[in-house]
Amino acid sequence: MQMKYKLTVAAAIAAVAGFASAQEVLKIGHVAPMSGPQAHYGKDNENGVRMAIEDLNAKGVTIGGKKYKVEIAAEDDAADPKQGTAAAQKLCDAKVAGVVGHLNSGTTIPASKVYNDCGIPHVTGAATNPNLTKPNYNTTYRIIANDNALGAGLAIYAADKLKLKKVAVIDDRSAYGQGVAEIFAKTAKEKGIEIVDNQFTNDKATDFMAILTAIKSKNPDAIFFGGMDTQGGPMLRQMEQLGISNAKFFGGDGICTEKIIELSGKSKLLDNVVCAEGGASLDKMPGGKAWKDKYDKKYPGQFQVYSPYTYDATFVLVDAMTRAGSTDPKKYIPELKKANYKGVTGTIVFEPNGELKNAAMTLYSYKGGKKAPIN
Numbered sequence: 001m002q003m004k005y006k007l008t009v010a011a012a013i014a015a016v017a018g019f020a021s022a023q024e025v026l027k028i029g030h031v032a033p034m035s036g037p038q039a040h041y042g043k044d045n046e047n048g049v050r051m052a053i054e055d056l057n058a059k060g061v062t063i064g065g066k067k068y069k070v071e072i073a074a075e076d077d078a079a080d081p082k083q084g085t086a087a088a089q090k091l092c093d094a095k096v097a098g099v100v101g102h103l104n105s106g107t108t109i110p111a112s113k114v115y116n117d118c119g120i121p122h123v124t125g126a127a128t129n130p131n132l133t134k135p136n137y138n139t140t141y142r143i144i145a146n147d148n149a150l151g152a153g154l155a156i157y158a159a160d161k162l163k164l165k166k167v168a169v170i171d172d173r174s175a176y177g178q179g180v181a182e183i184f185a186k187t188a189k190e191k192g193i194e195i196v197d198n199q200f201t202n203d204k205a206t207d208f209m210a211i212l213t214a215i216k217s218k219n220p221d222a223i224f225f226g227g228m229d230t231q232g233g234p235m236l237r238q239m240e241q242l243g244i245s246n247a248k249f250f251g252g253d254g255i256c257t258e259k260i261i262e263l264s265g266k267s268k269l270l271d272n273v274v275c276a277e278g279g280a281s282l283d284k285m286p287g288g289k290a291w292k293d294k295y296d297k298k299y300p301g302q303f304q305v306y307s308p309y310t311y312d313a314t315f316v317l318v319d320a321m322t323r324a325g326s327t328d329p330k331k332y333i334p335e336l337k338k339a340n341y342k343g344v345t346g347t348i349v350f351e352p353n354g355e356l357k358n359a360a361m362t363l364y365s366y367k368g369g370k371k372a373p374i375n
């Protein structure tokens with residue numbers, strides 16, 4: 001009886017070992033700033049990928065008749081272009097099957113050439129500069145609206161809905177900030193809005209008093225800031241200190257976070273913020289509310305903006321591999337191009353250049369200190 005029990009246990013252990021060895025490992029890369037002032041964005045993005053991988057493994061991944069365990073290969077680019085290309089090369093050398101990232105346009109654009117040269121696809125759910133897809137690399141994909149939509153949408157709202165006449169523009173000189181500011185200014189001028197001042201700062205600055213003092217003398221109806229919440233928050237606080245209290249404060253998805261409430265010191269001028277994000281609001285996303293509830297339980301207090309997109313980006317890559325029956329980028333890129341994936345953020349279909357087809361956009365305000373969709 002005892003001998004039979006021992007044999008049964010041994011057989012069970014052998015079976016489990018055999019199953020484990022039958023599973024192959026599928027590595028998906030992720031890159032974002034995990035250190036520095038933009039780490040809250042990076043953590044949120046990485047959380048989206050980790051959540052997707054956990055869900056994929058829970059339901060089981062079979063590609064070309066083989067079972068796979070999906071794992072993340074996480075890298076930190078600190079929002080720095082040089083670190084971004086180094087991280088991309090590291091993932092190429094590691095021969096990951098695909099990459100989700102990067103966060104910033106300034107890191108994603110140079111990294112996209114690295115991925116193209118080594119033949120590994122990357123899907124960004126955060127980098128919005130239109131120049132990203134201009135080279136037409138078959139390895140570059142974006143599942144969020146680009147700055148053409150965000151900058152133009154904000155300018156149209158300023159002109160048509162708010163009837164603003166004079167706007168000052170500030171950008172942080174990054175690929176993202178400068179790009180979205182230029183598109184806003186161009187569209188605003190076309191809509192008859194006067195750009196009364198153009199100022200710039202950088203993505204490490206914390207003191208904007210000189211810039212804002214110069215702008216105050218022009219008495220604009222609004223200030224547009226092209227940059228991230230790490231500058232947008234302190235800028236709001238300093239606008240309040242200078243008494244620039246009647247001007248609206250416009251910005252793209254870089255300032256459109258929960259974190260800006262804290263970074264502005266809960267400034268009264270949060271009531272003046274109008275910002276834009278690519279995609280529908282969470283409440284209007286097909287799986288948004290249930291997904292967010294699950295995210296908040298897993299990562300309480302960490303949600304920012306882009307994690308639903310990095311979650312979907314992970315699934316889009318694995319879906320293409322599954323349809324191709326291969327994790328080899330050469331074999332699954334043709335299927336990635338034909339994506340028609342129903343995700344949390346919406347149905348993901350790509351234009352020939354890798355842009356998202358029919359990309360949505362949502363405007364937000366912060367009435368009463370809470371972020372809420374306008375449209």
